[in-house]
Every structure is written in C-alpha cells, then in structure tokens.
Amino acid sequence: KPIKDRQRLPVVPQGIERDDFLAALAELKVQIGNENVEINDKPLKDGWYMEHPNTHDMMTILDEEELVASAVVYPSSTEEVQDIVKWANKHRVPIFPISMGRNLGYGGAAPRVRGSVTVDLGKRMNKILDINPEDYTCLVEPGVSFYALYDAIQEKGYHHLWIDTPDLGGGSVIGNTVDRGVGYTPYGDHWACHSGLEVVLPTGEVIRTGMGALPGNNTWQSFPYGFGPYSDGIFSQSNYGIVTKMGMTLMPNPGGYESFMYTFPNEEDLAPLMEIIRPLRISMILENVAQLRHVTQSVAARGLPRSQFYSGTGPIPPDVIHAAAASAPVGDHTWAYYGMAYGPAHIRAHKLALVDAEFRKIAGARKVDPATLPADEYYFSRDRVAAGVPDIHELRWVNWAPNGAHIAFSPVSPIRGTDATRLFALGKRLHDAYGIDFFPAFCVGLREMHLIVEIVFDRDDAERKQAALDCLRDMIDEAAAMGYGEYRTHLVLMDQVAATYSWNDNALMKFNEKLKDALDPNGILAPGRCGIWPKRYRGRGWEM
C-alpha cells in the first residue's frame, strides 16, 4: 500500500504551538520515561488485527490522517495515568485513552480530535490482578485481552470458571466493556456483568466505585453497587474518566453445552421467526446472545474475496449468493440461527426440544448436523465463542473487499417481526442504492436485539469509502425517524448518533455536557467522544 504525502509530523493539536507542544512532551518524558512517550512522526502503518496500530484507525472510513494521534504515551500505573492527566490539564492537550485500540468497526485506536495524545493503557498495564475461584470474579487492568484472561484461567486449572468473549478475542476486557460490547454466553452483556471500577478523573483524582470505596473490603468484585449513587454507568461510552482497573464476574461452567444451528430458506421468514424467538429468549430457553445471520455474510465468512464469486459492480445478485451457499457444506439458506444450550444433557434436551418444535413451525426450517461440517466451518467458531473460548475466525469476512475494512450500523429494536422487517428493508434499500453488499446479523439480547450491519469496503477506494459512509449516515437518520437508535457507533458518527437522542430539546445531551464541564473543566479528556464536547470546543464546528 503506497504511503501518502503527509503534512509535517506530528499533527499538533489545534490551538497549541508546535514548539510548546514538543516542549510539553519533553516534560512528560521526564515524568514517565523517555521510552514511554512516542511521537507519531513516522509513516502510518495499518498492520493487521494482531499487530494493529495505536496511532490511528487501521480501518479508517476517512482519510487515515484525519483522526490521528500526535503522540502515544504508555503509563505503567494508575499514578502515571494521573500524572498524564495532570500534564494534559496543565498544557491543555487533548488526550484519548485506549485499552488495546482494537475497537474495529467503531474507530479502532483513533482519537476523536486530530492530534490528541493517545494514552495507550494496555501496553504496560496488562496484569490480571485477581482471579477468585470461589466468588467467580476477576480484577483486570486495561491491557488484559479476552485471550489473556482465558489462558490465565486455563493455566490455573480453574475449569469451573468461564469467561464471556466477543466475536474477536483480541480486544481488551476493559475497552470492550466500557464501550458496552457484547459476547455470546449468558454473560454476554458485559456492562451488566462487571463489578467495580477504578477511575482516574479528568482532573487527576482517582476513585474506586462500588465496594471499592470501602477500605479493606472483600466484595469489590461481588457486589457492584456499594452505597450511595451508583456511578459506574457514566464511565461507559463517555469521556468522564479513565478506567484503570475493572472487576468482572465469571460464569460458572454450566456442566455441559451444545451448539445448534438452524437455517431458514426465505427472507420473509424473518418476521415469524422473530415472533418465535422473543418468548423463548425472554424465558431463557434460548440462553445466549445468539446471532441470526443473513446468507450473504455467511458466504463472506468463508474468507474468500467477493471477486471469487462475482466480478460485477453493485450488490452481489441473490442468485449468485444462493448458488455459492448451495455449494457450501451448510447448504443454501437465507437465515442461519446459531445458538447454544447449556447445562447437563437432560436439561439441554428439555430446552432443545422446545426450540426445535418452535423453529420447525417455519416451513423449510432445517437443523444442521455439525457432523456434516468441516472443522474450519464458521459454525465451529460460533460454537467456541458461545462457550467462552476466544477466537478470530470472525475476521474472515473482512476479506470480502480488497484492503478490506469495515464499519458498523448497530440499531436497537424490540425482538419483533415488524421491527426486524422494517430495519431489514431500510438497510437493504440503502445498501442497494449505494451498491453495497448487505450483511445483516441480528444479535438477540434478552428483550431487545442489536441489528449489526457491517459494511465492508476497500479502504484504498475513496469512492467506495464515501459510499459506505453516506449509506451509514442515511441509515442512521432514517432509522432514527422510525424510532430506532444505535447502541454504539464509530467515532466519525458519534455526533450524528448522539443528536438522534434528542428528546425534549436535547435534554440528555445538555445534562451530559453539564457533567462533562463539572468533571473536566479544561476539556482535555477525549473531547467529542460519544458526541460530548467540552465547553472549550462547543459551538466551534467540531461536530462531523
């Protein structure tokens, strides 16, 4: 990939003189060590998932130099994070914390404000501070990935403890959880499963939430609330603090588990299927955040480029997709449901029988026999993930486009046929209009579902990038007009998404801004993240 011409590096944050900035960095080097302050003045490298950059979004939807860090700093302790925060206040430098920076689809490692100093917490603060085999909890630092946590538990031989992992295991437990990510066991709602935070505030103080505020306690990871206001929530999807430690509950080994997969032939099966899924899900007969996936993404999940199937432009025609699906081990279908039953055999049998009877009410429903599938079939990745085993198979569909990158549209809806159909139709129409292949996957939570639509694009094709972004922006606006909002979004879309949560003349955003100004009077911490701009930035055209 050619390295583009660049402006003089590093990109200094707006409003600060280059020399002052470099002098400030020199000061910080004295504080936390020369080698722990890295100026971003070399060519940007995208790397790949396992060796991803921390200076920008490796899957950028804009020009990659737009949202780029001026420098990256590596604290080794909570105290050093405090030092960095105080330094940022002194010099009015915007800083942007990441745990591991693998927030792909939502901005990767990029900061929201160009030229921010990225605080890469994960590199040196990567200890598992505790695994408690009696309480089924752990306490981790920002650099602990799902892989690392899983491995540590196996090493200790704690087979009674399970973790919950998102589709990709390389992200950090903290980064994923504070962005309110999801996984696929019954402990899939990571935010709901955490217990206790240590947070460095934007003015440099450090607090512990919940029972962590009680000296000598032994319940920080067991009881999330503590006494008084339960403030953890305001540190998720926000820019109010830097999380330096987090407690996480661990799932008890359920004593057995069994993946299952059903396929359904027609697009129109979506609505009746959702009506079947909802009551089964709410009553925990369907126990995990299952995915209901569209065949186009299933074909893409093989990891082959789209060009192997089709050489035309515009969305790949349905007959091509169905032919490709028909020739694969799973066979032709439109929807595939991946679920798992947990518990001993007779308990699983009870649930599986109920599911089977219900799912078969859809004409043409087919239960896929795993014995017929080859070992590298996507099914087995879902099987691992639903059993809390970290994986990266999911990355394969990113190969669909050359120089593949992706960005996500993630609206929330009830688990209902009408809602699923409306969102599907909206996405389909706009993908068609922009000539984009449509990858809808419904991730079914307890009473709601996130529809995750991943747009895969060639990051070196400016026109396709623009089409992806335009399509996303249209989907967000049209969905909001129908009452659907995103659960999470990409850095570039945060202003737009935040603006859809506008009830009562944007009362919630005004409230968020009031908190921001109280907690971060100099506006140094992740300005603009989740659409929240500090006073110094407001009304100056930073939104995009």
Add this chain to the structure above:
Amino acid sequence: KPIKDRQRLPVVPQGIERDDFLAALAELKVQIGNENVEINDKPLKDGWYMEHPNTHDMMTILDEEELVASAVVYPSSTEEVQDIVKWANKHRVPIFPISMGRNLGYGGAAPRVRGSVTVDLGKRMNKILDINPEDYTCLVEPGVSFYALYDAIQEKGYHHLWIDTPDLGGGSVIGNTVDRGVGYTPYGDHWACHSGLEVVLPTGEVIRTGMGALPGNNTWQSFPYGFGPYSDGIFSQSNYGIVTKMGMTLMPNPGGYESFMYTFPNEEDLAPLMEIIRPLRISMILENVAQLRHVTQSVAARGLPRSQFYSGTGPIPPDVIHAAAASAPVGDHTWAYYGMAYGPAHIRAHKLALVDAEFRKIAGARKVDPATLPADEYYFSRDRVAAGVPDIHELRWVNWAPNGAHIAFSPVSPIRGTDATRLFALGKRLHDAYGIDFFPAFCVGLREMHLIVEIVFDRDDAERKQAALDCLRDMIDEAAAMGYGEYRTHLVLMDQVAATYSWNDNALMKFNEKLKDALDPNGILAPGRCGIWPKRYRGRGWEM
C-alpha cells in the same frame, strides 16, 4: 399514644423566615392548587403500615419531631414536579421526594433535613402507564405499589407475566428500586431489572435516560443503556433528581414453581452451610434471593409479643427461644433456609435433588414438609413472595416489642462461611451488650449477601431507642473496620455509613459532592441524603 408538646408548627426550614416561608407556600398553592399543598401543623400521627404518615418516620429512632416535614405537596404530573423544583430553587427551600414513604427501617417518609417540604409523588402520580405483554415490561409512576402492579396484571389476565416483590408489597416500585431494594424471585435485584427513567433534575429540566431520549422509540423499557453515558445509576441512592417514571422488566412465568424449606440445628452450621450455598447460588441451582433466617426472628414472625415468651429484660435466652420454636409447627432449629425452584416439574426436580444432596451434608438438616404446616405459617408468606405475590405477613415480627418499630443493619459480604460467622459474631456480641434480641437474616444475592439485622424496639421507650441506635452505630463502625459496608441505610445513619466508604481520602464522596454541586447548585434537593451535602450545607454541622 400521648401526643407530645410541640414547638410552634410548622417546622420551618433553617435559614428561612417563617413569614417568607408561608408566603412562598402560598405562591406554590396558586401554582399547583390549594388542596395540593398541606402545611404540617397538626399533631403527628403514626398510623400503621397501610395508613402511614407522609410527614415523618412512623418508626422513628429519634424523637419523631426531629426529622419532620414543614409541608407536604402533591404534584399530579412531571410538569408540576418541575414547577415545585423551580419554586424550591427560587426560595431556597429544601425539598424531599418520596414515592410512597413506606421506606420503613430506613427512614419511612421522613426527610433528612428538618422542615423540608416533602414532595409526595405517589398520591396523585400513581398510574401504570404501560404493561407490555410481548416485551415483558411495564412503565410506572411513583405511586404504583407492588400490590397495584400485581393486581393490574391479574386483571388483564396476563398470567405469563410475573412481578418481583420485596417482603412487603405496599411500597412503591419506584421508591424501592431507586433505594436499590431487593425482592425474592430471580428478578430480585430491582435496580438491575429496571429499564429507563424519566427524571426531573434539581434545576427543573426533565430528561429521559436510555432509549427514552430517542423520540418515537419503542425500546425504552427493553434496552436500558441507550447511547452515551449510562446515567441511571447516579439517580439511585442519591439526591440528584426526582424520578417521575420508571420502566421495569417483568419476569416470564417460569411454568411452575415449588417452595422448599430446610432447617439446621446449630448456630455453627452457618459456616459450612454458606460454603454449600455459594456455588449452588452462583450457578443458579438456588435461583432466588433466598433468606437464611435465625430462629429468634422465626419465633417473632408468629406476630406475638415477646412478653408472651419471656418477661425478663436483656436478650431472650436461647433455651426460651428453642422451647418456643419446638412447640411450633416447623419445630426447633437455629437456621431456616427458604428457597424456591422454578420451571416445569422435571426441571425443578433436577435442581431440588442437587440442593437436597448438598444441604443434607449438614448433620441434622431437615426438609420441612409444607403439608404439615398451618395456612398462616410464615413459610407460606415466603412462598407467595418468592412467586412474586405481594404480601404483608412480614410485618408481624414488628409486634415483638410494644409500639413496635424497627431499624435495619444491612452489611454486604461474600457468600462465605468465614464472613457469615464474623458478621454473626459481631452482631451477637453487640446485641448482647445492648440487651437486644438478635434477628439476623442472610439474603443471598448472586455473589454476595446482604445480612439484614432488624432491631425491633419500643418507639415510646427512649432508653431502648437509644440502645438500638448505639448498637447500630457500633455495628456499622466495627463492620467497616473489618471491611464490610452497608448496602443501604436509615436516614439517621447515612453520614456515618457514607463515611465508611472512605478509600483514598474520601475520593468517592468528593466526587459525589462535585456532581451534587454541578446538578444542584442551590442545594435544594434532599440535602444530606446518602451523606451527600450540597455546598450550602457543608461544614456547618449537619452531619449526624
């Protein structure tokens, strides 16, 4: 009960002239109606549970005139709550919101600051705004009690929907939930089960949290988080806002249920029993917040006065209690575990068999056959409550003392033998020292338990009241020194409990105060609640 001499009524809030205060109230009468502003200038009446006062704590541990309202106001809408808040800001009058004011054991209807204007939300804002039989959710106003919600669901014939109720069904869903109360089905963690708030801020603006901020949404009650900072938590156990609407999820009828009760003979059985309970609870074999109760409270739960069993002073001797227990239908024991298994018969059988095998490892464990118990036995109250059927049997043990009142000590600990034993010993020693009967009940959450110790006292006996308060204060301090903190506390003890959460030089309280000052610059909303004093009050000796 004799009516005491009183100072000139109403008790005007400190710092305001009587005439100014009365003029301000007259102004408010014009705004929300004469009949909706009630000056508290009549003798205080304690009433009883179903007809409780809203002017003070009917079970006060201080003199009942200490924490007393100057007036009570009755808004009929969110707009009127906003009017009241703006009025309070204009006149710098402390206001104190209650939903129903049945927070017995934790302060009842009393305000923290003497002379506050109580905002009784429940009287006129008592609508069930929605019951959604598909999503298993509801949306309620502050005056909706657990009884009212239950009845409305039955009336609609929605037998597939269960509610979760605390021991007493007369409290409000909102009041109980914002104080982070607990119930006894698998949906017992009320805070975790709510979804969506409407909140009037201390400066008069109104926000909706979660998906509620998205106009036209249909997910406010299904997906709690929305987009951006998840702020609900800071409106629980706090004084940052007045909750005017709340969404609550409803449990699916599990398709069958079955209470069970085991007794254990010795005090020392506590530790091994906890070791047995913990893994069963975390893995949801024990599915609900069960109670493990001490025999003294079981005897008291019959509703007879202590004088029927014993006429001496000091703690009732063990042999008297055991003799009383032996003559009752359940028979003698020291600990009683009340649990429930949910689901169809064969699923329950699986869980009950596991529980039985484990519990019987304690020598002398006995499963009580419900068929041997009379209909008004306490067991059946627990049975109803664990099935989400509101009840008030639990009130009976308050009759233990003449003019019975009670106050709770509620520390959190891991579910562990060592912790249970330490807390039991601490409580026992201090109860003995103060000559108080000891009622410990362990309410076992998922990974932690609340030990709820209810001290029953004669509210007309100043000496016994003082002993109860002294005992509580000692328990709080000693427990904190051992690392245990309260999950919730009485108004009178909030400063003390908040001060135990002191990690890093009271960093959490300083943070709470920062939020308070940002959100409530005039300090009008529930000053002092949960130990959080607004700037105007700090350093002026308001703590107690």
